[in-house]
Amino acid sequence: MTGLPTVRWTRRGRTSPSSPRPTQGAGDELGDASGRPARPPGDFRPPAAATTARSNGAGWRIGPDPAVPGDPGHEVADREPTDPQLLTAGPPLDGDGRRRAAWDRAVRGRWSTVRRVAVESARWALDRWQRSLQLRVAATTVLISGLVVLVVGMLSVGAITNGVLDAKRQAARIEAANGVRIAQDQLTSAPREDRLSIGRTLSAVQQSVSRRGTAAGLFSIVVISGNADPFVSGNATASDVPQELRREVEKGRFAEIYAPVKAADGTSTKGLVLGAPVTQQPGSVELYYLFPLQAEQRTLGLVRSTVLLTGILLVALLAGVAALVTGQVVRPVRVAAQTAERFAAGRLQERMRVRGKDDLAALAAAFNDMADSLQRQIGKLEEMSRLQRRFTSDVSHELRTPLTTVRMAADLLHASRGGFEPQVARSAELLQHELDRFESLLADLLEISRYDAHVAVLEPDPADIRGLVRAAVAATGGIAEPVGADVRVDIPEEPVVADVDGRRVERILRNLLVNAIEHSEGRPVEVCLRGDDSAVAVTVRDHGVGLRPGEAALVFDRFWRADPSRDRRTGGTGLGLSISLEDARLHGGWLHAWGRPGQGAQFRLTLPVRNGDVLVSSPLPIEPADATRPTGLIRRLPVASESSR
Amino acid sequence: MKGRVLVVDDDPALAEMLGIVLRGEGFDPSFVADGGRAIGCFRDIRPDVVLLDLMLPGVSGIDVCKQIRAESGVPIIMLTAKTDTVDVVLGLESGADDYVVKPFKPKELVARMRARLRRTDEPPAEALSIGEVSIDVPGHSVTRDGIPIALTPLEFDLLVALARKPRRVFTREVLLEQVWGYRHAADTRLVNVHVQRLRSKVERDPEHPEIVLTVRGVGYKAGPP
Numbered sequence: 098m099t100g101l102p103t104v105r106w107t108r109r110g111r112t113s114p115s116s117p118r119p120t121q122g123a124g125d126e127l128g129d130a131s132g133r134p135a136r137p138p139g140d141f142r143p144p145a146a147a148t149t150a151r152s153n154g155a156g157w158r159i160g161p162d163p164a165v166p167g168d169p170g171h172e173v174a175d176r177e178p179t180d181p182q183l184l185t186a187g188p189p190l191d192g193d194g195r196r197r198a199a200w201d202r203a204v205r206g207r208w209s210t211v212r213r214v215a216v217e218s219a220r221w222a223l224d225r226w227q228r229s230l231q232l233r234v235a236a237t238t239v240l241i242s243g244l245v246v247l248v249v250g251m252l253s254v255g256a257i258t259n260g261v262l263d264a265k266r267q268a269a270r271i272e273a274a275n276g277v278r279i280a281q282d283q284l285t286s287a288p289r290e291d292r293l294s295i296g297r298t299l300s301a302v303q304q305s306v307s308r309r310g311t312a313a314g315l316f317s318i319v320v321i322s323g324n325a326d327p328f329v330s331g332n333a334t335a336s337d338v339p340q341e342l343r344r345e346v347e348k349g350r351f352a353e354i355y356a357p358v359k360a361a362d363g364t365s366t367k368g369l370v371l372g373a374p375v376t377q378q379p380g381s382v383e384l385y386y387l388f389p390l391q392a393e394q395r396t397l398g399l400v401r402s403t404v405l406l407t408g409i410l411l412v413a414l415l416a417g418v419a420a421l422v423t424g425q426v427v428r429p430v431r432v433a434a435q436t437a438e439r440f441a442a443g444r445l446q447e448r449m450r451v452r453g454k455d456d457l458a459a460l461a462a463a464f465n466d467m468a469d470s471l472q473r474q475i476g477k478l479e480e481m482s483r484l485q486r487r488f489t490s491d492v493s494h495e496l497r498t499p500l501t502t503v504r505m506a507a508d509l510l511h512a513s514r515g516g517f518e519p520q521v522a523r524s525a526e527l528l529q530h531e532l533d534r535f536e537s538l539l540a541d542l543l544e545i546s547r548y549d550a551h552v553a554v555l556e557p558d559p560a561d562i563r564g565l566v567r568a569a570v571a572a573t574g575g576i577a578e579p580v581g582a583d584v585r586v587d588i589p590e591e592p593v594v595a596d597v598d599g600r601r602v603e604r605i606l607r608n609l610l611v612n613a614i615e616h617s618e619g620r621p622v623e624v625c626l627r628g629d630d631s632a633v634a635v636t637v638r639d640h641g642v643g644l645r646p647g648e649a650a651l652v653f654d655r656f657w658r659a660d661p662s663r664d665r666r667t668g669g670t671g672l673g674l675s676i677s678l679e680d681a682r683l684h685g686g687w688l689h690a691w692g693r694p695g696q697g698a699q700f701r702l703t704l705p706v707r708n709g710d711v712l713v714s715s716p717l718p719i720e721p722a723d724a725t726r727p728t729g730l731i732r733r734l735p736v737a738s739e740s741s742r
Numbered sequence: 743m744k745g746r747v748l749v750v751d752d753d754p755a756l757a758e759m760l761g762i763v764l765r766g767e768g769f770d771p772s773f774v775a776d777g778g779r780a781i782g783c784f785r786d787i788r789p790d791v792v793l794l795d796l797m798l799p800g801v802s803g804i805d806v807c808k809q810i811r812a813e814s815g816v817p818i819i820m821l822t823a824k825t826d827t828v829d830v831v832l833g834l835e836s837g838a839d840d841y842v843v844k845p846f847k848p849k850e851l852v853a854r855m856r857a858r859l860r861r862t863d864e865p866p867a868e869a870l871s872i873g874e875v876s877i878d879v880p881g882h883s884v885t886r887d888g889i890p891i892a893l894t895p896l897e898f899d900l901l902v903a904l905a906r907k908p909r910r911v912f913t914r915e916v917l918l919e920q921v922w923g924y925r926h927a928a929d930t931r932l933v934n935v936h937v938q939r940l941r942s943k944v945e946r947d948p949e950h951p952e953i954v955l956t957v958r959g960v961g962y963k964a965g966p967p
Contacts, residue, residue: 490824490826493823493824493825494797494823494824497823497843497844497845498753498756498823498844499753499755499756500844500845501756501759501821501844501845501846502753502755502756502759503845504845504846504847504848505756505759505760505762505763505847505848506759508763508847508848508849509762509763509766509848536845547826552826554827556827559958559959560959561959561960564913564915568915592959592960594958594959599930600929600930
């Protein structure tokens with residue numbers, strides 16, 4: 098459905114505008130780990146508001162009463178919904194008003210049904226029109242060829258009509274001229290003293306003229322004389338001669354006109370009437386020929402129906418041909434589209450059949466080439482990914498086995514360093530210490546390469562986040578103590594349960610704590626846990642030097658250090674926060690950083706309670722409550738961000 | 743406590759180093775580098791604990807583990823370089839009681855071995871039951887409707903731990919501490935896999951457990967007695 102405005106049929110009424118739900122994290126302008134934009138305001142319609150709008154939709158019933166009489170039937174009226182809002186909003190309805198209202202509703206209901214059906218079928222037709230190239234081509238062909246056939250047909254029918262009538266007129270004129278000559282001959286040679294003889298002469302004229310069989314076909318004769326009764330042949334009457342023709346003839350001119358005449362069988366039909374003056378003297382004689390055009394009409398009717406039938410057949414044929422030809426073109430295109438769809442859905446071995454050497458075969462061949470190339474590329478990538486995984490796994494094993502031996506040897510040396518020379522003993526200590534660092538670096542590198550190879554798998558399980566927080570705090574106790582950082586934990590009384598991969602979440606928390614302790618400068622580190630229906634959040638706050646503007650976006654970069662000149666006390670690998678971000682993303686969660694110079698930094702982990710849910714807000718703000726906005730001329734934006742890169 | 747240890751590992755340096763460490767800790771280690779010969783050595787030596795590398799030439803560590811488990815409930819500790827859940831779970835499901843990820847600290851390995859061997863203290867005479875399953879603790883036997891069920895010592899310990907406090911919910915961490923003997927939370931996948939294995943033996947329908955129940959978000963507890 099494209100380009101068609103969606104018409105939603107609702108009963109007219111006071112639909113209350115639904116207010117957008119205020120999202121909890123409205124002030125939280127941050128992106129999220131999944132990279133999805135926040136839901137636009139107004140997009141969400143709370144169910145309660147929708148219900149209200151629906152029930153209000155019946156409000157038209159109590160408008161100004163339309164004067165529709167009639168018996169609506171009580172069973173309709175009895176089904177009046179007792180909507181409290183309606184009852185208070187409108188005037189009380191008496192029985193009559195109720196009936197009218199029900200009737201009105203019934204009428205409107207039927208009308209709206211008709212409209213809905215009409216709109217739906219129109220939409221269906223439009224949809225078909227937009228979807229089917231074949232239909233469009235066939236319809237266009239019908240339209241254009243129909244117009245052409247109509248014009249051609251009209252022109253040819255007109256030409257034939259003119260030709261037929263012209264021939265008839267020519268023949269009729271010749272016939273009339275002959276008749277006039279005969280009549281004149283007879284009249285000149287005849288005595289014209291008395292009415293009787295004149296009448297006899299005229300009768301003779303009429304008979305001799307009408308007896309002639311000519312090319313003009315059947316006709317009737319009317320002879321009109323100024324001083325005698327008209328003489329007629331066939332079943333014609335003098336009144337069949339139109340007055341305007343008579344006026345023309347009385348002026349002494351030949352004239353003709355199309356007028357209805359009586360045919361041989363007595364029915365009135367279209368005809369050609371010719372009039373000619375025979376004599377001009379007083380007591381003039383006029384001769385009229387009445388030609389019925391029955392035969393011509395039959396001919397023209399036949400011609401017309403033949404042309405019409407031919408035209409219709411021609412249009413139908415063209416439509417069929419157009420549909421057939423388009424079908425031949427469209428079918429392979431449809432097959433191509435379906436094949437491409439299947440290919441896109443991951444069935445990489447899908448190919449089109451190449452038949453012949455035409456354009457469509459070229460299309461199929463080109464498609465197949467593209468599919469081949471794509472399949473090769475994807476195969477290559479898959480192979481690379483597989484090799485990467487293999488490599489990671491192999492490196493892991495190949496490095497770890499000798500490292501285990503070294504580790505054990507170093508431990509042995511370290512344990513018995515008491516009996517060594519001081520230099521050797523110190524070397525054993527250094528060996529031991531650096532092995533620890535080496536080990537954790539190796540572990541982190543392998544973990545990050547696992548993420549890069551996309552082989553990290555989430556194993557969610559319902560877990561009480563409080564336990565994970567406690568475990569992480571306990572695990573980092575060893576490094577917090579020498580630094581002098583006091584880790585303060587603020588967790589709820591009741592369990593905070595979420596579907597998480599406990600191992601990964603504990604690792605995130607451990608990394609955040611290690612990071613906070615490393616930058617705490619001996620000041621307290623605060624850990625806070627909160628949960629709501631959809632999300633849980635843990636913030637880890639330190640009160641160290643904080644982050645400069647722009648740095649919050651960098652903290653998750655691999656091996657990034659806030660100040661390279663600072664000494665490393667706790668010996669983090671530089672990969673902890675990167676791994677944490679990947680861990681959070683794997684959960685569909687967020688990991689945000691906030692920091693301001695002199696006010697320390699805060700990291701916030703937000704995870705969905707149910708695995709697979711999309712986060713919309715966090716139970717905890719990213720900016721700590723005790724943070725003060727910098728004032729003064731120097732514009733230092735608070736830096737908060739940013740886990741989605 | 744002079745425990746006999748069978749070390750199945752193909753890396754000679756690591757084997758030698760393990761030998762030094764284990765002898766220093768008072769164990770009596772024997773070594774075999776080939777998975778194919780492991781089961782023969784196991785029968786000859788009758789060790790108290792087996793250290794088994796998962797990646798072996800010849801027969802794989804998983805198969806060796808299954809072979810040993812088929813004829814003995816002896817504690818098996820896997821030595822693995824792979825931390826992926828698939829590998830860990832595969833190893834545990836083939837019968838290992840515990841696993842140690844390389845590179846491990848010698849002390850950690852020894853602690854885990856000791857934890858597996860520390861089963862000699864005399865248990866009090868008690869008979870427990872969960873549902874239709876009866877447990878004879880000193881006799882070290884489990885029966886359902888009089889039919890004995892063969893459990894490994896670890897599975898037995900797990901069942902007894904749950905059965906002793908029928909209404910109590912055990913978190914995975916607590917079970918790790920009580921059954922495996924870890925003070926610090928180790929990998930809770932250990933618990934999950936072993937509960938599955940235990941269920942497959944004691945439950946009528948492991949899909950709908952009645953003996954070992956899951957408490958969502960917390961851990962496990964014993965079914966009604």
